[in-house]
Amino acid sequence: MKYFILLSLLTPLYAVDHVLIITHVHNRWDFIALQHETFKKFLRDDYEYVVFNDAPDQEMMEEINSICACYNIRCIQVPQEIHTRPYLPRKPDDWLQQNNFRHANCVQYSLDTIGFNHNGIVFIIDNDCVLIRPFSITAYMQGKDIAAFIKRPCNKAYYCSPLFCMLNMPQLPEKKTLNFNCGIINGVPGDTGGWSYYYLLKHPELTVVPVSMTFSHQLFLEDKHIHKLADDLADDIKRGFYEHFGFNDIEIKFLLQKPDTFEFYLNNLFLHYRGATYTPDDFYKYSIFIQFINEILTS
Numbered sequence: 001m002k003y004f005i006l007l008s009l010l011t012p013l014y015a016v017d018h019v020l021i022i023t024h025v026h027n028r029w030d031f032i033a034l035q036h037e038t039f040k041k042f043l044r045d046d047y048e049y050v051v052f053n054d055a056p057d058q059e060m061m062e063e064i065n066s067i068c069a070c071y072n073i074r075c076i077q078v079p080q081e082i083h084t085r086p087y088l089p090r091k092p093d094d095w096l097q098q099n100n101f102r103h104a105n106c107v108q109y110s111l112d113t114i115g116f117n118h119n120g121i122v123f124i125i126d127n128d129c130v131l132i133r134p135f136s137i138t139a140y141m142q143g144k145d146i147a148a149f150i151k152r153p154c155n156k157a158y159y160c161s162p163l164f165c166m167l168n169m170p171q172l173p174e175k176k177t178l179n180f181n182c183g184i185i186n187g188v189p190g191d192t193g194g195w196s197y198y199y200l201l202k203h204p205e206l207t208v209v210p211v212s213m214t215f216s217h218q219l220f221l222e223d224k225h226i227h228k229l230a231d232d233l234a235d236d237i238k239r240g241f242y243e244h245f246g247f248n249d250i251e252i253k254f255l256l257q258k259p260d261t262f263e264f265y266l267n268n269l270f271l272h273y274r275g276a277t278y279t280p281d282d283f284y285k286y287s288i289f290i291q292f293i294n295e296i297l298t299s
Helices: 002-014 030-042 058-070 099-115 196-202 216-227 235-244 249-255 283-298
Strands: 019-025 047-053 074-077 121-125 129-131 146-151 159-168 183-185 188-190 208-210 213-215 263-265 270-272
Touching: 019 030, 019 099, 030 047, 030 058, 030 129, 030 283, 047 058, 047 099, 058 074, 074 099, 099 121, 099 159, 159 196, 159 270, 213 216, 235 249, 249 283
Parallel strands: 019 047, 019 121, 047 074, 146 208
Antiparallel strands: 121 159, 129 270, 146 159, 183 188, 213 263, 263 270
């Protein structure tokens, strides 16, 4: 009996929490429902999806809060004063409202407030990146400390992009020193997440796995390269090419509409809209995206 009691007392020390998914929303509240619904359908984990509301004004803040309340999504307000003082190190002449400065602040704030304290996997993802196939983060992260889209500016540095970054928090040493600031790294400019380079450099013992990324237009360039027929290539030949690379019927229908400004991540499990926050929508791009999401959610 005493051994059972001892085991019961020790077990919570080794318990691992659900997957914590963090996204940051500046203005595109419409993508919250899309991302939420695709995780709900395809993610095979116990998880919590949390939106950090970085709206720059009261009206947008209420829009984001409202959609989160509608779907019962935990929503945390990013205090806007962190964008009017150097929440992260800045040079005296930096414009603090710069897009990547704001993004870096939000990512770091979300880690400081809930991410670093989470006893499980933390998945940071852009809010216009959706899961399009069944997937388990927990299973994928077995034997990995970090899995992320790795940027390599000028091949002089490498860092984790918070566009797509999975962190196995219980296994990270000195995790609160992990910094997602942007700025100069190793002599070259880095985007949001750039300063994670220094953390990776300090901890070479970590198992860091780069996540694959394919621009959708590369798929079209590739089939042109193989068949030498450019846009005259018949759809049935293209279909065979896409099937060879593992795309299903709904995805092939989407690809045949030539959505050339999207990105696929992690072996085509995730689709990234790209530029949703600061780039005006192209009607064609948005319409085929919504049509595709509706089809995969109802299939």
